[in-house]
Amino acid sequence: ETGVTQSPTHLIKTRGQQVTLRCSSQSGHNTVSWYQQALGQGPQFIFQYYREEENGRGNFPPRFSGLQFPNYSSELNVNALELDDSALYLCASSQGQARLFGPGTRLTVL
Amino acid sequence: AQKVTQAQTEISVVEKEDVTLDCVYETRDTTYYLFWYKQPPSGELVFLIRRNSFDEQNEISGRYSWNFQKSTSSFNFTITASQVVDSAVYFCALSGGSQGNLIFGKGTKLSVKP
Numbered sequence: 209e210t211g212v213t214q215s216p217t218h219l220i221k222t223r224g225q226q227v228t229l230r231c232s233s234q235s236g237h238n239t240v241s242w243y244q245q246a247l248g249q250g251p252q253f254i255f256q257y258y259r260e261e262e263n264g265r266g267n268f269p270p271r272f273s274g275l276q277f278p279n280y281s282s283e284l285n286v287n288a289l290e291l292d293d294s295a296l297y298l299c300a301s302s303q304g305q306a307r308l309f310g311p312g313t314r315l316t317v318l
Numbered sequence: 319a320q321k322v323t324q325a326q327t328e329i330s331v332v333e334k335e336d337v338t339l340d341c342v343y344e345t346r347d348t349t350y351y352l353f354w355y356k357q358p359p360s361g362e363l364v365f366l367i368r369r370n371s372f373d374e375q376n377e378i379s380g381r382y383s384w385n386f387q388k389s390t391s392s393f394n395f396t397i398t399a400s401q402v403v404d405s406a407v408y409f410c411a412l413s414g415g416s417q418g419n420l421i422f423g424k425g426t427k428l429s430v431k432p
Contacts (some may be wrong), residue, residue, distance in 0.1 A: 226390075
């Protein structure tokens with residue numbers, strides 16, 4: 209198993225900027241989902257990609273967007289950053305109900 | 319709507335005590351999955367167990383055990399003879415519906431003191 213990796217580990221941005229977070233999938237997994245975890249809260253589902261198409265989305269505004277690439281790696285893009293976007297962003301790759309989380313990217317918006 | 323409730327925000331025990339973490343869920347799906355994850359301070363979510371809605375058998379894995387009761391919509395997690403390394407935030411989660419995404423509770427922070 210190669211596991212799920214995320215980059216960068218930490219990131220500091222200012223309000224209004226844009227950010228791109230990256231995730232590489234576990235080998236053999238064709239689905240990637242992203243979660244936002246605010247401090248002291250449980251992770252919240254942002255969206256999910258299956259074979260390069262978004263096939264599920266949580267209650268997040270359009271300034272949260274994503275991509276999945278042919279190798280099943282993924283990006284999460286957030287435009288017009290707000291202070292409340294400060295959180296741990298977790299990526300999970302899955303095949304059916306077998307789901308593996310990455311270590312997360314901690315984003316701080318000042 | 320689907321929902322997971324973990325009523326215990328924080329629990330503190332002394333090493334070797336048994337501790338039970340409660341989880342209550344709501345769903346209208348007949349087929350769903352329940353999960354427990356451990357999140358140490360490093361932040362990574364560590365998978366502990368997955369149960370499907372048709373399998374109500376309790377499960378034991380070493381010091382960990384899980385009690386799934388559909389009648390009360392509960393999926394409780396017990397750690398026997400707790401250890402300091404068990405200190406973490408534990409999340410219960412539910413998966414079901416068309417999207418199959420996880421719906422997490424707010425987590426229970428467990429502190430095990432030596």
